[in-house]
Amino acid sequence: MTTKRPIAKRMIIMLICVGVLLGALIGFNLFKAHMIKKFMAHNAVPPATVTSAVASYQTWQPQLTAVGSLRAVRGVDVTTEVAGLVRDITFSSGQEVKAGQVLVRLNDGSDRAQLASLQAAAELSQTVYKRDKAQYEIQAIAKAQLDADAADLRSKRAQVDQQAALVDKKTIRAPFAGRVGITTVNPGQHINPGDAIVTLQAIDPIYVDFYLPQQQLGQLQVGQVVVVDTSAFASHTFDGEIRAINPRVDSTTRNVQIEAALDNRERKLLPGMYANVKVDVGSEQRYLTLPQTAIAYNPYGATVFVIKPGERKDARGKTMAVAQQIFVTPGPTRGDQVAILNGLGEGTQVVTSGQLKLKNGTPLMIDNRVLPADNPNPTPQEQ
Template identity: 85%
Template sequence: MTTKRPMTKRMIIMLICVGVLLAALVGFNLFKAHMIRKFMASNAAPAATVTSAVARYQSWQPQLSAVGSLRAVRGVDVTTEVPGLVREIPFSSGQEVKAGQVLLRLNDDSDRALLASLQAAAELAQTVYKRDKAQYDIQAIARAQLDADAADLKSKRAQVDQQAALVEKKTIRAPFAGRVGITTVNPGQYINPGDAIVTLQAIDPIYADFYLPQQQLGQLQVGQTVVVDTNAYSSRTFDGKIRSINPRVDNTTRNVQIEASVDNRERKLLPGMYANVKIDAGNEERYLTLPQTAITYNPYGATVFVVKPGEHKDAHGKVMPIAQQVFITPGPTRGDQVAILKGIGEGTQVVTSGQLKLKNGTPLVIDNRVLPADSPNPTPQEQ
């Protein structure tokens, strides 16, 4: 009995030592794992501040778009056929004028005097013809004399008509109704034939000329509605209709020329302006859309960063989401938006700005106080 007690005591002490050693090893391993996690957490990628948007379905009206030029229905630089000294300019620059309204008068005093002389000669020839005809009726003169008198009368009248036409040309009139431009001609100035006096433009309605690819020709027809806008009036659009389609396709560009007549009763659109032309074509279509800024393009395709739940917590103890890159198939664009054909579904939250600093797993701080443009019909902003 005395021998067994020391043995039992030593066994108990040994077991206690082994237990303490095992507890120390387990504690050391737990402490090491905690320090490793703490170290890894301190060296994790910093959170990136981004904006985000949720992919939603929208109905889009398919449109054909083109950039065209505006052209007056009728436009001409008014000139003169005959030289002369400017006597009067009875119009103001920028004025609306009617067809036949006098725009300029040249000095025609000598021409009118010559016209009066020729008219007197024609009247005398008329008198001679009447007297000789009476003589011929009583067989007092020969038929040849009467024929000579008739020919002389026709010649005198032709000279009168020629001179009257010359006098008329000294008064320049508007060939059609429209708006005149700015003239640099002044009274007392001598002008030659062909010298421009002023431009005259009929601008209500106004024509929009534009080109579309031949593959879109089947979606066009005369009478189809068009909408025109220009950066001169960023908040305005102007309605019109296709007036004609060129029957010939350009064999170099394979484009076809379209002419549209645009309502311009307010005279805001001017010839020579460029304009954006949009034509509704086909039925409305439903697309999943995102802002165009959400898409990143690379040699492998188009990608977006999707917002996913994460594990890291911020300073306030809130779990931060992370970024995950996803390949998508983009479709048509409309304004600031792009259609997404494949890759994500409705309701997916996608990063719309700040993608350059992201990679898979990057913690995100979403700040949507300032968002990228996301309008299907954007308008330029005045600065």
């Protein structure tokens, strides 16, 4: 009996020691896990600052766009057919003139004197012809004499007409109504045939020439409405309609030339200006849209980062958002926007900038004070 009691006592002591040791190990591991969790919490990935936008539906009118060049309905550099000394300039630079209005008179004094001389000779020839005709009727002269008189009369009249045409050419008139440009010709200046006096442009209406690919020909027709804007009048658009479609496609570019006429009663548009041309085609379509900066492209397709609530909380105890990458199917673009055909629903919040530093689960800090462009009809900004 005395032998068994020390053995039991030692067993109890050993079990107590083992229990204490196990408790110490468990407590150490729990303390270690707590400290690791605390350390990781203080060393978590910092949130990435991004901008965001909400996917929403917009109605788009399908359009064909091109850059065109404005051209006057009629335009010419007024010149002279004959050489001469400028006597009068009867217009002012930039003036609106009518068809047939006198622009310049050349010195024609000697030409008019020559015309008067030829007219006198023609009148004398007419008198001789009448007298000889009366003589011929009474058989006083031969028929050959009367024929010679008739030929001389026609020759004299032709000379008068020729000289009259020369005198008329010394008065230079506007071939059509329009606006004259700036002239550098002065009275007393000698000009030669072909010398430009002033440009004359008929600019109401005005034409715009532009080119579109041949595959878009099926969407075009004469009379179709076009809308034009220029950098000179950024806040103003000009309406017109297609007037002609070239029956020949350029074999080098496979583009076809289109001519449209624009209303230019205010005379704002000038020949030589470039213009952005938009042609409405088809019916309006409804698309879910995002800024184009939201789309990231890789060999596997197009992706966006959507914003979802996460498990981590910030210093104020508010749940932080995290990024999740998903694949989408982009569609047509319009200005700064792109249509999303599949992969997103309306109202989904999407990252629009800062995607390069993101991966799935990255905590986010959203700062929308400066947003990427999201305009369906942007205009160039020149600094």
